[in-house]
Amino acid sequence: MTSFGDLLGPPPTLLTGDDDAESDLLNGVDPAAVAAQYPSASIAWAYLAEAALNGADDDVAAQTAAYAYARTGYHRGLDQLRRHGWKGYGPVPWSHQQNQGFLRCVGALARAAQLIGEEDEYARCLDLLNDSDPTAIDELGLS
Template sequence: MAKDPSDVSAPDQENADEGVVLADSSVISALSAQGREHFNDVAKDHLNSPLVWALLAEGALLTGSESSDMAAYSYASTGVFLGRQLLEEAGWEPGDTLLWQHLPNQGLIRAMRARAQAARRLGAEEESTQLWADLEELCPDLPQ
């Protein structure tokens, strides 16, 4: 029987191809139910969600100013930090994958991508390159 992709209770150790699934689904439900116009309310209720910080970072990157890029870097760094905590709690070990196809994983993945983009814009090429390499290793189904 196939595993329900919305089940974020624990990684499926029987099928390593499924990778680790982070426990970050309540914010997805809240964002879906509340909509864009209530993003700040949802964000305040889910400050520990990497997805919230990734979305803030992506929004700042759209502005295109240096100060917005710095804000994006800060937002994304928070998302990456929180996502790494969730990885640890989920039992992730080096070499395990984190698949994009699992919605709860997208917060960390998007935060890493936003941080890499912000780092590049701010002139931190080495950090950006390392983040992209980490993303490619961590997330084999990363969309381009």
């Protein structure tokens, strides 16, 4: 593991984001329509996962939907990170707004995994968030 801010570690990965998807979401377009139009935009999947998690404590269908949305956004984000030179480790700063779609998907995946009892996945997601940027866990309310 590298520590965040390690001068000898890899440089932070800064995603470019998807301006059109982000604009649509900020302008109130249905996240499902945005995800369908821009399937590589992790931020759209994060919106869907977070909405499904809202009040999903006792709703197994919502929990599973949230898990699926979050996992889709997580994998789309991994693809983007790799295209930007990420090798599977190193900082992915929360402070860089375009990284937040991916990090929000990881956070939603952690929450959904915990709800469905997948504790190993929950722990892996927390580890990934901590390795990416330790502040992300607090920003996502997972501390």
